[in-house]
Each structure stands twice: as structure tokens, then as C-alpha cells.
Amino acid sequence: MQNYQSIKESLINLEKEIQEKISSIIDVEHLKELYQDILGKKGRITEILKQLKDLSPEEKKEIGIIANQLKDQLTVLFKEKQVELEKKEIQESLQKEFFDILRPIKNRVGRIHPLSQIQYEVEDIFINMGFQIMEGPEVELDEYNFGKLNFTDDHPARDMQDTFWTEEGFLLRTHTSSVQVRAMEVLKPPFKIIVPGRVFRYEETDASHENTFYQLEGMMVDKNVSTANLIYIMKTFLSTFFEKDVTVRLRPGYFPFVEPGFELDIQCLICSGKGCQVCKYSGWVELLPCGLIHPNVLKAGGIDPQIWTGFAFGMGLSRLVMMRHSIEDIRHFLSGNIRFLEQF
Ligand code: FA5
Secondary structure (H helix, E strand, O other): OHHHHHHHHHHHHHHHHHHHHHHHOOOHHHHHHHHHHHHOOOOHHHHHHHHHHHOOHHHHHHHHHHHHHHHHHHHHHHHHHHHHHHHHHHHHHHHHOOOOOOOOOOOOOOOOOHHHHHHHHHHHHHHHOOOEEOOOOOEEOHHHHOHHHOOOOOOHHHHHOOOOEOOOOOEEOOOOOHHHHHHHHHOOOOEEEEEEEEEEOOOOOEOOEOOEEEEEEEEEEEOOOOHHHHHHHHHHHHHHHHOOOOOEEEEEOOOOOEEEEEEEEEEOOOOOOOOOOOOOOOOEEEEEEEEEEOHHHHHHOOOOOOOOEEEEEEEEHHHHHHHHHOOOOHHHOOOOOHHHHOOO
């Protein structure tokens, strides 16, 4: 009987003692230690229950019920205290280590894309020679991209350029020549214009071909314009741009909107003509198709070819930038690779 009473009392006292101890604990670590002391395998409750062996079955049962209730109550107390302490610790650490989620990780300074840098530079050279800048739409009508440029419907030259068509029958312009007739419609001759812009072709890409690239169209309409004027302007431009004598060659070239037409190639500046993947191991890079404006195109633009003549050229601006910076693959430009762009 004595034993039974003393066990019962020690269980009841334990509850009070633990309640006090728990309320004075200030961190999770100590709370865990206390938990092990009381409810762990070798804890005080287990020790107390070891003394049950001399009691009668009824007493054992009664003490068992008291002990289980006590265990449940203490477990709840420990859990509540743990939640309270963890919350407090999180709040304290948030105050100590203030983390500003809006602060930029690193201040990166933006810069102008190499294509735009060169475009502005080329524009300045032509402006100094009296040219003005024009723009045209990237989504274009067939008639400006092909029809009015002397490509007849069944003209084989139409196959020369693989084209992105929209479902509505528009196209993504395949060259900046699409602006030639648009310009003639709004400008009165004489005039000299350049048209920098993005163009699109549905073709496979490689080191020197992209499906989206930049061209710079040039056009001069005046009286008595000849191939000599064209060559002079082109040479002046190239020597100013590269700040040295660049080796060029003129080959006959066919474009339905010029007559005669030429291909102006420059010796590859990446390999100095020795041969590399950009020049396809030929030593030459096709840079500048050009020619005298076909009379039919002048007519399509409302200009009398009996009075006015002109030249036009279409420079591959992307390739020009590659030559300037010795870039070995055109696909870097639109790759969005910061490590590439940071170099310019
Ligand atoms: C034309 O686009 C004609 N409109 C040029 C022209 C204008 C001729 C005025 C006569 C008078 P071509 O398809 O050759 O021509 O392209 C012109 C230049 O664009 C090429 O010399 C080349 O430098 C560049 N180019 C052509 N295709 C690609 C491509 N897929 N990726 C990158 N550059 C290209």
C-alpha cells in the first residue's frame, strides 16, 4: 500500500515539476534534453514504473492509467513548448540576418549589342556621304519584297530566297531591298538612302548563315548614275570602315532588280584569305551584292527611267560585324550568351 501511494504521488509530483521546468526552458536544445530525462527509454517515468512489480494487479492497472495520462499530457506540453521555441528562434534569426529579397545580386551594366554598334557606325559613314536613313516593315507584302522588284510570279529567282509566310499571305521580308520601292513612292529624286534592318530566311543555319540576320540596303537615284559611282561609294565606305585598304573583287551577280548586277566580295579578314570556316575555305566573303537599278523597278516606284538612273546595294551587316571583330560563328549574335556580349 505504501508503495502504491508513493508511486502515485511521485507521478503527480512529477507533473508539477515538469510543468515548471518546461516553462523556464528558453531553447529547443534544452527542451530535448529534458524530454529524454522524463519520457526517454531510461527516463524518470520508466524508472518509476519499474517499481510496479510488487503491486497487486488492480494497483498496477490504476497506476498504469495515471502514468499513460501523464505521458500524454507531458507529450502535449513538450510539443507546444517546442513550437513556441522554434517560432521564437526563427524570428530572432530573421531580425539578426535581415535578407533583402529586392536587392540586386550584382549591378550589371548594360551595353549596346555589337550589331547595333556597327550599324550606328556604318550609318554615320553614309550620313557623311549625304545619305539619309529609312526604315520599312519587317512583315511585308509580296509586292514590295518580290513583285515590284521585277520578280515575276513564275520567275525562277523567286526560288532563290526561302521565305517565311504568314497564314494571311504576308511574308517576313527576306531582304531590305523590300524598302526600295517604298522609298521611291515617298521620296522625290534625286535621293540617297540607306535602310538598315532585320531580315528573315527559312534556311538551315551554319557558321555564316542565320535565319534572322541584318542587312543594310543602300540606294542612290539621280541623273547619270553609273557603275563608277557605285564602285566609288563602296570603296570609300569599306576603306573608312576597316580603316585600311581592303582587298575586294567584283563578280557578275544576278538579281532581277538590278542590271547589271554584281557581287562584291572582300578578302576574308578572319583568315586573311588563307581559308577558314567563315569563308568556307575560299578566302573570300560575299559581302555586298549591288548593281544599277533595273528600269522596271524605277517604273514600279513611279520614277521615269528615261530621266533617272540609280544604283543599289545590299550589305550583309551581320557578316560585316563578324569581319570587324573576327567572330567565327554568326549564331553567337542572337544566342543571348552574356559572356559573348560582354566582350563588346
Ligand atoms: C540580297 O538580299 C539582295 N537584296 C541584295 C541586293 C541589294 C542586290 C541591292 C542588289 C541590289 P543576298 O541574298 O545575296 O542578296 O544577300 C545579301 C547579303 O546578305 C549577302 O551578301 C550576305 O552577306 C548576307 N546574307 C545572305 N544570307 C544570309 C544568311 N542566311 N545569314 C547571314 N547573312 C546572310
